[in-house]
Amino acid sequence: MRPFAYAAPTTVTGAIAAGSAGAGTRFLAGGTTLYDLMKLDVETPVAVVDVSRIAELAAVDTSGDDELVIGAGAR
Amino acid sequence: MHALVTVNGREMELTLEPRESLLDVLRERLALTGTKKGCDHGQCGACTVHLNGRRVLSCLTPAVQADGAQVRTIEGVAAAGGSLHPLQQAFIDEDALQCGYCTPGQIMSGLGCIAEGHAADDAQIREYLSGNLCRCGAYPGIVAAVRVIAATQDPEA
Numbered sequence: 001m002r003p004f005a006y007a008a009p010t011t012v013t014g015a016i017a018a019g020s021a022g023a024g025t026r027f028l029a030g031g032t033t034l035y036d037l038m039k040l041d042v043e044t045p046v047a048v049v050d051v052s053r054i055a056e057l058a059a060v061d062t063s064g065d066d067e068l069v070i071g072a073g074a075r
Numbered sequence: 076m077h078a079l080v081t082v083n084g085r086e087m088e089l090t091l092e093p094r095e096s097l098l099d100v101l102r103e104r105l106a107l108t109g110t111k112k113g114c115d116h117g118q119c120g121a122c123t124v125h126l127n128g129r130r131v132l133s134c135l136t137p138a139v140q141a142d143g144a145q146v147r148t149i150e151g152v153a154a155a156g157g158s159l160h161p162l163q164q165a166f167i168d169e170d171a172l173q174c175g176y177c178t179p180g181q182i183m184s185g186l187g188c189i190a191e192g193h194a195a196d197d198a199q200i201r202e203y204l205s206g207n208l209c210r211c212g213a214y215p216g217i218v219a220a221v222r223v224i225a226a227t228q229d230p231e232a
Contacts, residue, residue, distance in 0.1 A: 006093035
């Protein structure tokens, strides 16, 4: 695997800023696809932004009367 | 990157390179070789460990994602005195292994399956262990071992 810079922001704003840093930046959540393809040199990002530590994405909100909100990072 | 990882209850300070998988760090740097490398592509389940209580494939988990987390491997399953965990004993009793290479992953996955409450019957056990391959085909014994321990309702005993 090629070397890459790693960042793990804890806010959406921070992730967007880190993800906009330049070409060759990829977001990493579970890693099932990206990390595996990096092992195979199919994906060769220069920077990886780990979004797994963003609490505001991790929630499942069932408080609404007629809507269910599942955060993009909910597990 | 500096990281603090608790492995089987022991806090470890590690300097991690972002490319390192949790599997490689466990095996090559911490000498915890109970966790097996089968395919290294997330297809076989041999590398299953628990990360903050949730089962993960350590081959597809960058070690840096374990910073600040609790990792439990097969080495952390038996009691401190070395006596086997009931699920480990059940694997022996139910003839749930032949070569044994997949067994650490099967046991970590079995513990997860039971703790998640997904071991109600054989069909459900098979579904929730479907990420763990056994090329010896010891599946009937594996399902039986998990079924027996799930029935005791005390997976952490």
